[in-house]
Amino acid sequence: MFIDPMEVADMYSPSTSASGKGIIPQTYGNDSDMSTKQRVMEILDNLESHVEKLRRDATKLEEEKDVIMGSLDAVKLLPVLNDLQGLDRDEAQQYLERIIERCHTVAVNVYTQRDQSQEDALHQVNQQIDHLIVLLKADHEAARARCLIYMNSSSSQSSGVTDKHFESALLGCTIDDQKRVKKRLLGLLKYLDKMGIVSEV
Structure with a gap:
C-alpha cells in the first residue's frame, strides 16, 4: 500500500511540542523540487x-x-x-x-544502550561509590579523600593520586555513563565540603 508522505506531513503538522511550537513544519509540501x-x-x-x-x-x-x-x-x-x-x-x-x-x-x-561488559563496569563503579557513601558515615575526612581520588581517576588531566581499579572500571563504561559518574562525584564532593563547614559551626 502506497502512503503519500504529504498525507503524513498533513497528519502531523498540527502537532505541537510542550513549548507550543509545531513539531513538523508546514512547508514540506511547498517544494516541488x-x-x-x-x-x-x-x-x-x-x-x-x-x-x-x-x-x-x-x-x-x-x-x-x-x-x-x-x-x-x-x-x-x-x-x-x-x-x-x-x-x-x-x-x-x-x-x-x-x-x-x-x-x-x-x-x-x-x-542508555550498554553491552554486558559496560553493564558490569557501571556496576563496579556504582559499588565503589556506594562504599564511599558508607565510609562517609564513619569518617568524613577519609570519605572526602577517597572522593578526591575518584575525581582524579575520572580526569585525564589530573596529576593527583588515582585509583587504577576505579579508573579501569570507569573507562569500561559508556561515554554517557562516564559523564554522569563525574557529575555525581563532583556533586558528592561539594556536599562533603558543605558538611565539613556545617560540622565546624
Missing part, C-alpha cells in the same frame, strides 16, 4: 532532532533529581540533625522523610 524520499527523510530528520532534545532535557531532569537526592542524603548525615532533642528531632526527621518520599515520586529514565 523535493522527491518523495527527500520529503520523508526531512520529516524523519526533524523528528529525530526533537527526540534527541527530549533525551537531553530528560537527562537534565534526571541529573537534577540526583543532585536533590544527594542533598537529602547529606542532610541525613549532618551532626546538627543529631543535636536536636525529643520532638524537635522527630519532627525534622519526619519532614526529611516526607521530602525524600516526594522526590521518589518523580520517575525520569533515559535508557
Whole structure:
C-alpha cells in the first residue's frame, strides 16, 4: 500500500511540542523540487532532532533529581540533625522523610544502550561509590579523600593520586555513563565540603 508522505506531513503538522511550537513544519509540501524520499527523510530528520532534545532535557531532569537526592542524603548525615532533642528531632526527621518520599515520586529514565561488559563496569563503579557513601558515615575526612581520588581517576588531566581499579572500571563504561559518574562525584564532593563547614559551626 502506497502512503503519500504529504498525507503524513498533513497528519502531523498540527502537532505541537510542550513549548507550543509545531513539531513538523508546514512547508514540506511547498517544494516541488523535493522527491518523495527527500520529503520523508526531512520529516524523519526533524523528528529525530526533537527526540534527541527530549533525551537531553530528560537527562537534565534526571541529573537534577540526583543532585536533590544527594542533598537529602547529606542532610541525613549532618551532626546538627543529631543535636536536636525529643520532638524537635522527630519532627525534622519526619519532614526529611516526607521530602525524600516526594522526590521518589518523580520517575525520569533515559535508557542508555550498554553491552554486558559496560553493564558490569557501571556496576563496579556504582559499588565503589556506594562504599564511599558508607565510609562517609564513619569518617568524613577519609570519605572526602577517597572522593578526591575518584575525581582524579575520572580526569585525564589530573596529576593527583588515582585509583587504577576505579579508573579501569570507569573507562569500561559508556561515554554517557562516564559523564554522569563525574557529575555525581563532583556533586558528592561539594556536599562533603558543605558538611565539613556545617560540622565546624
